[in-house]
Amino acid sequence: MNKPASVPEQVDAVVVGAGFSGLYMLYRLRQLGLSVKVFDSAGDVGGTWYWNRYPGARCDVPTTDYTFSFDPELEKEWTWSEKYATQPEILEYLRFVADRHELRSDIEFSTAVTAARWDEPAKQWVITTGGGREVRCRHYIMATGCLSVAKSPDIEGAERFAGPVYFTSRWPHEGVDFTGQRVAVIGTGSSGIQSIPLIARQASQLTVFQRTANFSIPAHNGPAPAETLRQLDEGRDAYRDAARWSRGGVPVEPTDVLAGAASEEVRRERFEAAWQQGELFGILNVFADQGVNPAANDIVAEMIREKIRATVNDPETAEALCPRGHYFGTKRPCLDTGYFETFNLPHVRLVDLRKEPIVSITEDGIETAGESFGFDTIVYATGFDAMTGALVGADVTGRDGLSLKEKWAAGPSTYLGLMTTGFPNFFMLTGPGSPSVLSNMAVSIEQHVDWVAGCLKDLRDKGLETIEPTELAEAGWNQHNQDCAAITLHPTANSWYMGANVPGKPRVFLPYIGGVGAYRQACDDVVTQDYLGFTRTGPGAVRCTDGVIRSMQPDVAMVMEFVNALGLPPMETLSAADARALMAATAENRPPGPEVGEVTDGVIPIPDGTLPYRLYRPAGPPEGPRPLVVYFHGGGWVLGNLDSDDPLCRDLCARSGAVVVSVNYRHAPEVRFPAAALDAFAAVQWADANAIELGGIPGQLAVAGWSAGANVAAVACQLARDAGGPRITGQLLICPAVDSDLTRPSYEENGDGYILTTALMRWFWDHYADPADRGDPRAAPLRGDLAGLPPACIVAADFDPLRDEGVAYARALEAAAVPVRLTRARGHTHTSVTMVDVIISGAPVRAEMAAALEDFFPAAEPQSSAAPQAHVS
Numbered sequence: 001m002n003k004p005a006s007v008p009e010q011v012d013a014v015v016v017g018a019g020f021s022g023l024y025m026l027y028r029l030r031q032l033g034l035s036v037k038v039f040d041s042a043g044d045v046g047g048t049w050y051w052n053r054y055p056g057a058r059c060d061v062p063t064t065d066y067t068f069s070f071d072p073e074l075e076k077e078w079t080w081s082e083k084y085a086t087q088p089e090i091l092e093y094l095r096f097v098a099d100r101h102e103l104r105s106d107i108e109f110s111t112a113v114t115a116a117r118w119d120e121p122a123k124q125w126v127i128t129t130g131g132g133r134e135v136r137c138r139h140y141i142m143a144t145g146c147l148s149v150a151k152s153p154d155i156e157g158a159e160r161f162a163g164p165v166y167f168t169s170r171w172p173h174e175g176v177d178f179t180g181q182r183v184a185v186i187g188t189g190s191s192g193i194q195s196i197p198l199i200a201r202q203a204s205q206l207t208v209f210q211r212t213a214n215f216s217i218p219a220h221n222g223p224a225p226a227e228t229l230r231q232l233d234e235g236r237d238a239y240r241d242a243a244r245w246s247r248g249g250v251p252v253e254p255t256d257v258l259a260g261a262a263s264e265e266v267r268r269e270r271f272e273a274a275w276q277q278g279e280l281f282g283i284l285n286v287f288a289d290q291g292v293n294p295a296a297n298d299i300v301a302e303m304i305r306e307k308i309r310a311t312v313n314d315p316e317t318a319e320a321l322c323p324r325g326h327y328f329g330t331k332r333p334c335l336d337t338g339y340f341e342t343f344n345l346p347h348v349r350l351v352d353l354r355k356e357p358i359v360s361i362t363e364d365g366i367e368t369a370g371e372s373f374g375f376d377t378i379v380y381a382t383g384f385d386a387m388t389g390a391l392v393g394a395d396v397t398g399r400d401g402l403s404l405k406e407k408w409a410a411g412p413s414t415y416l417g418l419m420t421t422g423f424p425n426f427f428m429l430t431g432p433g434s435p436s437v438l439s440n441m442a443v444s445i446e447q448h449v450d451w452v453a454g455c456l457k458d459l460r461d462k463g464l465e466t467i468e469p470t471e472l473a474e475a476g477w478n479q480h481n482q483d484c485a486a487i488t489l490h491p492t493a494n495s496w497y498m499g500a501n502v503p504g505k506p507r508v509f510l511p512y513i514g515g516v517g518a519y520r521q522a523c524d525d526v527v528t529q530d531y532l533g534f535t536r537t538g539p540g541a542v543r544c545t546d547g548v549i550r551s552m553q554p555d556v557a558m559v560m561e562f563v564n565a566l567g568l569p570p571m572e573t574l575s576a577a578d579a580r581a582l583m584a585a586t587a588e589n590r591p592p593g594p595e596v597g598e599v600t601d602g603v604i605p606i607p608d609g610t611l612p613y614r615l616y617r618p619a620g621p622p623e624g625p626r627p628l629v630v631y632f633h634g635g636g637w638v639l640g641n642l643d644s645d646d647p648l649c650r651d652l653c654a655r656s657g658a659v660v661v662s663v664n665y666r667h668a669p670e671v672r673f674p675a676a677a678l679d680a681f682a683a684v685q686w687a688d689a690n691a692i693e694l695g696g697i698p699g700q701l702a703v704a705g706w707s708a709g710a711n712v713a714a715v716a717c718q719l720a721r722d723a724g725g726p727r728i729t730g731q732l733l734i735c736p737a738v739d740s741d742l743t744r745p746s747y748e749e750n751g752d753g754y755i756l757t758t759a760l761m762r763w764f765w766d767h768y769a770d771p772a773d774r775g776d777p778r779a780a781p782l783r784g785d786l787a788g789l790p791p792a793c794i795v796a797a798d799f800d801p802l803r804d805e806g807v808a809y810a811r812a813l814e815a816a817a818v819p820v821r822l823t824r825a826r827g828h829t830h831t832s833v834t835m836v837d838v839i840i841s842g843a844p845v846r847a848e849m850a851a852a853l854e855d856f857f858p859a860a861e862p863q864s865s866a867a868p869q870a871h872v873s
């Protein structure tokens with residue numbers, strides 16, 4: 001083991017921070033035989049647990065889980081005394097780890113790193129410490145913590161207060177005795193909620209200033225949970241492994257109970273169980289949809305508010321303590337021991353800053369809009385400049401003189417939360433874009449450290465010197481990170497996860513919310529794909545496999561995983577009747593789609609009989625006629641009916657405000673080409689002729705369709721043009737089948753695994769049209785004359801075999817001077833855009849579809865605004 005006696009001015013790696021991350025990083029780098037220097041401005045190891053010594057400071061993930069797993073012997077030697085250990089015990093543990101592995105000899109304490117600069121010719125980082133000393137290294141690793149930079153109180157007059165002032169995050173080592181004092185606590189986040197009950201025990205008078213009431217549940221602290229101990233006893237490795245692949249870093253089976261579907265009894269039962277358990281990952285898992293569905297979230301939030309009202313005697317105080325204005329879980333929920341009960345004590349008072357803001361801090365107290373308070377002591381529990389504060393605070397300058405602060409001016413940009421373009425060999429442990437603060441951080445830290453150690457070993461083994469993400473990979477990860485957040489309620493909150501607690505900080509959702517296991521898989525996949533998205537260089541060598549590691553929408557990926565796990569028979573192996581039955585069965589339990597004003601069924605007369613239709617009229621004003629959309633369902637001309645696309649029709653109707661008439665055309669193989677196309681045209685003619693009876697506005701008629709339905713809609717437009725009417729004002733073609741050529745690249749790229757397969761498409765064509773007919777524009781509208789067709793909106797999904805023909809149709813229409821809007825359903829499959837209330841990320845795509853429909857219809861005036869702009873991208 002390399003343990004230099006004096007400080008080397010050049011080492012292989014510099015690590016900043018000696019908390020959980022820095023300690024384990026040092027251990028792993030030493031294992032690789034690298035020379036390492038660790039700096040920490042703290043006086044000892046511990047990081048968070050060195051600094052946060054306020055009364056009541058504890059972890060809020062059970063300590064049996066919030067612990068290192070890399071050293072099985074350590075796990076045998078150390079026993080946690082409580083379910084949620086106190087700060088002194090966790091600090092003692094980290095000291096024990098440092099001693100056990102003799103880590104201190106490579107750590108310089110009380111030494112801040114003030115700057116780091118990449119020296120491109122030397123391919124080294126130059127690290128500057130507070131004393132002005134410089135150390136050079138090949139690899140620079142910031143293990144500086146997500147919650148290590150205290151937020152300044154930012155209150156007028158704060159410096160004037162003459163009495164003692166304490167920050168929970170920089171608590172004096174000797175402790176504070178509040179006996180007989182009039183104490184103010186400002187802030188009711190985690191640290192405030194933990195410390196207030198203990199400060200109340202000593203203070204003669206305690207006033208709590210609350211800006212945001214937070215959700216907190218009782219920790220029910222006590223001995224380590226027997227069930228966890230039993231599982232650890234039975235199989236430590238299996239337990240730790242389950243944690244590594246879990247959502248939050250603690251082995252918790254995600255529930256599939258939906259709040260809306262559960263009875264009141266089940267809801268209460270589940271909530272009470274989680275309440276009694278007193279664990280964050282339990283209360284966040286009462287219902288599967290509480291993190292994404294406002295109504296489900298309200299159910300849990302209201303049950304917590306009930307508990308608060310039942311605990312706090314004074315109704316006004318109870319109401320002020322009830323969190324409102326943010327969804328449960330979108331701000332870090334807290335665990336407490338007697339927090340709400342504290343407000344029943346006669347010497348404790350709550351000041352609601354929303355009603356009565358602080359005007360100023362004075363020499364001897366605090367003035368609010370309504371009152372003057374005198375205090376002996378002020379405690380600030382005002383939180384942290386989370387996740388980015390320590391990283392941008394240390395003046396890191398990468399290639400071409402670009403600083404991290406400048407690069408991240410609009411919000412952090414990382415690849416995997418580990419690295420960032422323009423900063424070679426610079427690693428962040430639990431950086432923004434990784435699960436970090438949303439997880440049991442002990443698990444996330446170990447995973448990051450292991451990944452970095454593996455990466456450095458791989459570089460060395462291959463004779464390479466530098467590694468840096470590509471711009472494409474980084475942009476892709478940022479997008480994925482935001483996509484994951486966008487399907488949750490998190491972005492709606494003014495939380496520190498969003499940077500909202502620090503004035504001027506960009507509002508970006510900082511951590512990765514896709515889950516610890518999913519994240520680990522992404523990191524592993526990057527490695528197995530030869531460090532996908534990284535450029536690595538060495539003497540005379542450049543190695544780069546560029547690409548995006550996750551581009552499917554996260555909810556689409558989840559549904560795909562679920563569907564593929566069902567192991568359903570491939571549709572193309574079934575008879576048409578069995579395929580129809582399978583499709584109907586899979587649609588049975590799906591959400592019904594939004595309410596609309598009115599739904600009526602009827603029939604359309606055609607020469608050979610009738611076609612069933614279903615009419616959807618929007619709810620609410622205005623009364624009177626609306627634009628009309630004739631819609632054709634998908635299903636490869638073989639499957640589908642009025643029910644199959646019912647939720648989508650409701651959605652289009654509710655969003656666009658148009659009357660939607662969904663038409664069930666005749667199906668193959670019973671009736672083959674060109675029946676479906678001719679039926680579609682007949683239906684459009686009928687709708688035009690009966691517009692008034694249908695509640696439509698004559699002359700405001702568009703067509704829409706999905707998949708094969710889009711095929712017949714497109715054909716109907718061509719037939720209408722050729723026949724000189726009816727006049728169609730627009731065509732919305734969702735993932736259209738417009739050509740019988742199945743050799744476009746998307747048939748290869750997306751040919752398998754995304755429900756609609758290339759083989760199934762072939763089966764559809766075989767059922768629908770003879771090979772000799774497949775070049776007919778009534779089967780393959782892309783091959784027709786496209787001049788003079790109505791304005792179009794074409795939706796093309798990334799993971800759809802039909803993607804390229806949809807794009808080709810848009811380009812061909814554009815070439816024929818038809819106004820076209822090409823809407824890319826980013827990260828979607830052929831079917832996912834239609835899964836109303838199942839795939840949340842599809843909602844913005846459907847909003848675009850509805851906007852396109854609205855654009856088709858001329859506003860009352862001026863008429864000229866009717867045609868959409870041509871903007872094929």
Ligand SMILES: Cc1cc2nc3c(=O)[nH]c(=O)nc-3n(C[C@H](O)[C@H](O)[C@H](O)COP(=O)(O)OP(=O)(O)OC[C@H]3O[C@@H](n4cnc5c(N)ncnc54)[C@H](O)[C@@H]3O)c2cc1C
Nearest residue numbers: 017019020021040041047048059060061112113144145441
């Ligand atoms: C009160 C509290 C309770 C928490 N409870 C939990 C919990 O129950 N479960 C959980 O998963 N997480 C919890 N966390 C999050 C906690 O921060 C992490 O779990 C973990 O301790 C982070 O370890 P770290 O080594 O990455 O960072 P830290 O422990 O924050 O260590 C970073 C170190 O870097 C040093 N540093 C930063 N910048 C510089 C610089 N420029 N120069 C020199 N030194 C620098 C700091 O001094 C600090 O010592 C809690 C956080 C707080 C504040």
